[in-house]
Amino acid sequence: MIKLFKKLRPFSISIILVIILVFIQTITDLYLPTLMSDIVDTGIVNKDIDYILDIGKRMVLITILGTISAVYASYLSSKIGMGFGTNLRNEVFTKVESFSLHEFDKTGTSSLITRTTNDITQVQTVLITILRMFVRAPIMAVGGIIMAVSKDAKLSLIFVVVIVVLAILISLIGAKSIPLYKLMQVKLDKLNLVLRERLTGIRVIRAFNRVDKEKSKFNDANLDLVDTAIKVNKLMAILMPLMMLIMNFTNVAIIWFGSIRIDNGVMQVGDLMAFIQYAMQIMFSLVMFTMMFILVPRASASAVRINEVLDTNPDINDSDKLENETSKRGYLEFKNVIFSYHGAEEPVLKGVSFCAKPGEVTAIIGGTGCGKSTLVNLIPRFYDVTNGSILVDGVDIKKITQQNLRSKIGLVPQKAVLFTGSISENIRFGNQGANDEQVRHAANIAQATEFIGNMKEGFDSYISQGGTNLSGGQKQRISIARALVRKPEIYVFDDSFSALDFKTDAKLRQALKKETVNDTVIIVAQRVTTVMDANRIIVLEDGNIAGMGTHKELLKSCSVYQEIVSSQLSKEEI
């Protein structure tokens, strides 16, 4: 957690102010019992009304000063806590955005969400508590002991016993509760995962009548978290009454031994009253310590999880030795590319080599799971090749910045991902600077104009979360328009026509051909009709290139392609 607190540097002035204010507040608290004992021992004993009023006025002024300090310290510490939380959330989010897909796969999206929200809130809460109590508790404890000893040193021996008893109690409860707090964060992750999956998959759950079963899965995860929370809260519930009990016993002991000392004439009544108040303050500061003792380990479990994210070095970074751009545009080359996912035994791509040039369409076809999406995911460096290299415009993609590389690519992913907002905002996502005319043109080529025109507000129509108010084919067309408006050098369509009917598919490819005469187009597809006009068809089988050529060439030379074709087209169509 200390590592995270180093990020408090921008708030140094406010923190110093809080420390000063808390110091003033604590000193005023410590001074009040002494004034009260003066009223009793001097004012009341001597029946001196003026003295009582004079000290009383001083007490009021000191109380006002203490209250103002307390309020302003609370205000400032909340402001520091919130500012720190905001900065940290931004930092974690920025870091997560730099992750490669490997890191996303490793940590899990749900855990990343919990770490960015709940874990940061825990650290933020403990920071606010520390700011208010960390300064106050030690000053109050030490100051209280000094004042108590100054009132009666012998009677202060009671504190030795009390502190030992409290230390044992706090250590026992801490040893049990800290592991439980750590477990709670892990269980919260699990609950988030179940919740996220069940909410996004609600249609499938309903279609398969799994509502009750899934409800019980959620219930299990929920109860699992609740069980741990109850266990840890039971411990905490024991702590406070025990503290109160010890406090009350301390009071009884002070009054018992104090009265004996008053009887013996070595202590005054006012001093005993002040002594009781100092005892309360010492105990209260110990309660504050206890609270921190509980909160700090809980937050440090969260801090570890946050630091894990911040310390992760994404395995895809921009190289220190960048190469200069060439004058080439739209050239893509795979040189003996081998790729394995982390932890996988066998490579998904086993030595893929091909070239794609501007003005040409390169299609990739093959059975499911043969590595088509993996291949295209390597082009924008979502993953890095395990062996071999990929060249864009003659330069290894590892030797240009990711920003530069991705600006050359217009990717249409297999699963159309849209964002909440209007249709035009979603298309403009590909190119913020695009004007209305360019947005309309892209939609036109993507064959989206007709259905957008039928919508109530046209291009301003609202797309709900994840594009649920659009059909699969409509979503695909908007994500195609998004890539088109970018005007990239290389278009990558990852099975992006699968949800379109044959007529729209043909019309779209026709329009695309005219639009991309000078660009490189990579199309991944399952349908032979989508790829048969391509300049080059790559047939992938189990991560290997089984054949490469035009439709006609492959029909003669590649048995895998022949099989695919005969399973989809009639003899006349071939």
Ligand SMILES: Nc1ncnc2c1ncn2[C@@H]1O[C@H](COP(=O)(O)OP(=O)(O)OP(=O)(O)O)[C@@H](O)[C@H]1O
């Ligand atoms: N993130 C991942 N981590 C580990 N293995 C993966 C990951 N993504 C895909 N795979 C594996 O890699 C192989 C190739 O998957 P890929 O998605 O590239 O196939 P595909 O040819 O595009 O299939 P489809 O046509 O069904 O989309 C599969 O066996 C799959 O299990």
